[in-house]
Amino acid sequence: MIKQILLKSRPIGKPTSANFEIAPVTIPLIKEGELEVKAKYVSVDPYMRGRMSAAKSYVPPFEVGKAIEGGIVAEVTESRHQDFKIGDMVVAPLKWQEVQVVAAEKVTKLANRTVPPSYYLGILGMPGLTAYFGLLTIGKPLAGETVVVSGAAGAVGVVAGQIAQIKGCRIVGIAGSDEKIDYLKNKLKFDDVINYRNTGNIEEAIAKSCPNGVDIYYDNVGGEISDAVITNINKGARIILCGQISLYNDVETPVGPRPQPTLLKKSALMQGFIISNYASHFPEAIRQLTQWLDEDKLSYQETIVKGFEKLPEAFIGLFEGINTGKLLVEIS
Numbered sequence: 001m002i003k004q005i006l007l008k009s010r011p012i013g014k015p016t017s018a019n020f021e022i023a024p025v026t027i028p029l030i031k032e033g034e035l036e037v038k039a040k041y042v043s044v045d046p047y048m049r050g051r052m053s054a055a056k057s058y059v060p061p062f063e064v065g066k067a068i069e070g071g072i073v074a075e076v077t078e079s080r081h082q083d084f085k086i087g088d089m090v091v092a093p094l095k096w097q098e099v100q101v102v103a104a105e106k107v108t109k110l111a112n113r114t115v116p117p118s119y120y121l122g123i124l125g126m127p128g129l130t131a132y133f134g135l136l137t138i139g140k141p142l143a144g145e146t147v148v149v150s151g152a153a154g155a156v157g158v159v160a161g162q163i164a165q166i167k168g169c170r171i172v173g174i175a176g177s178d179e180k181i182d183y184l185k186n187k188l189k190f191d192d193v194i195n196y197r198n199t200g201n202i203e204e205a206i207a208k209s210c211p212n213g214v215d216i217y218y219d220n221v222g223g224e225i226s227d228a229v230i231t232n233i234n235k236g237a238r239i240i241l242c243g244q245i246s247l248y249n250d251v252e253t254p255v256g257p258r259p260q261p262t263l264l265k266k267s268a269l270m271q272g273f274i275i276s277n278y279a280s281h282f283p284e285a286i287r288q289l290t291q292w293l294d295e296d297k298l299s300y301q302e303t304i305v306k307g308f309e310k311l312p313e314a315f316i317g318l319f320e321g322i323n324t325g326k327l328l329v330e331i332s
Contacts, residue, residue: 002027004097005311007062011052014249014319019052020068020312030080030101037074037090037107038099039308042329043121044315045070045155049248058274067095071126073110073117084109091120098308098331115293122155122326123293123300124286126275131159131218132285133278134240138271139216143168146210148229151220152190153180155326156242159289160218161190162298169216172209174225176321183324188299196225203228213237221246227257233266241272249319301325306332 008021072094081104092107147164152173173184192209213234222244292298303323305314
């Protein structure tokens with residue numbers, strides 16, 4: 001029996017297991033131009049929380065009673081397309097389903113087999129590309145500048161921080177556990193780190209870690225952490241709005257400090273972006289990220305949960321900070 005995971009109901013606040021349903025599914029015979037693929041690694045990402053809401057966004061919401069979709073690395077188990085053979089590995093946005101049939105034109109074959117295939121959901125996939133384009137096109141880092149990254153031990157944050165290091169910047173990471181702080185400080189060699197969970201005054205902690213102010217802020221979390229960083233920005237600072245995970249489960253619209261006066265006084269830029277804005281430049285970015293990996297300029301860590309049925313649990317875990325680096329579910 002092949003299983004899929006449906007959105008049973010729309011979450012109110014933080015998602016729970018009750019919002020998901022595991023159901024059997026029958027897959028059709030493949031037609032010319034199609035592939036049968038078996039899921040190997042499934043990505044869980046914060047943006048998916050937005051798709052569980054009916055609110056209008058930059059991607060359509062998931063439908064209640066229908067399979068959830070996300071990034072998946074899969075193995076071709078049957079092919080009716082000349083460019084694919086059994087055993088090929090592909091990556092695509094697919095249903096949360098163990099085995100499925102998909103048009104060959106909808107998937108990308110993994111040509112580089114020297115890196116783990118799971119990397120195409122992480123450092124060579126959406127998170128790595130998000131870090132790359134956000135930092136380099138909006139942040140425009142210069143050697144000697146101070147870069148602060150929130151959610152610094154997450155899938156995007158670890159890459160953004162390391163690219164800032166490659167560009168000669170001083171990097172300060174903000175994370176939420178001693179384990180993550182140790183990883184950022186001792187493995188990735190960040191210049192300074194802040195554990196927001198045991199810091200009494202986050203604004204003062206940022207000022208202490210950034211005595212010359214903040215030139216670039218890579219914002220993955222929003223909320224009070226971002227409010228504190230913004231009070232420490234320099235003239236001409238660039239603020240990259242990548243994610244706002246601290247707010248995704250809020251039932252009411254939060255009210256906090258308004259950043260406009262600070263942005264005005266500091267002649268600062270705050271800009272959001274969606275990774276698909278840069279789709280035409282993905283190949284060159286993947287080449288550069290791969291080169292940095294080959295040169296050992298980039299290090300990457302994955303948190304892997306095993307078992308198809310664990311997908312809802314893993315997704316909920318994103319909002320509890322269970323992951324260091326990219327959070328994936330491995331399907332046996």
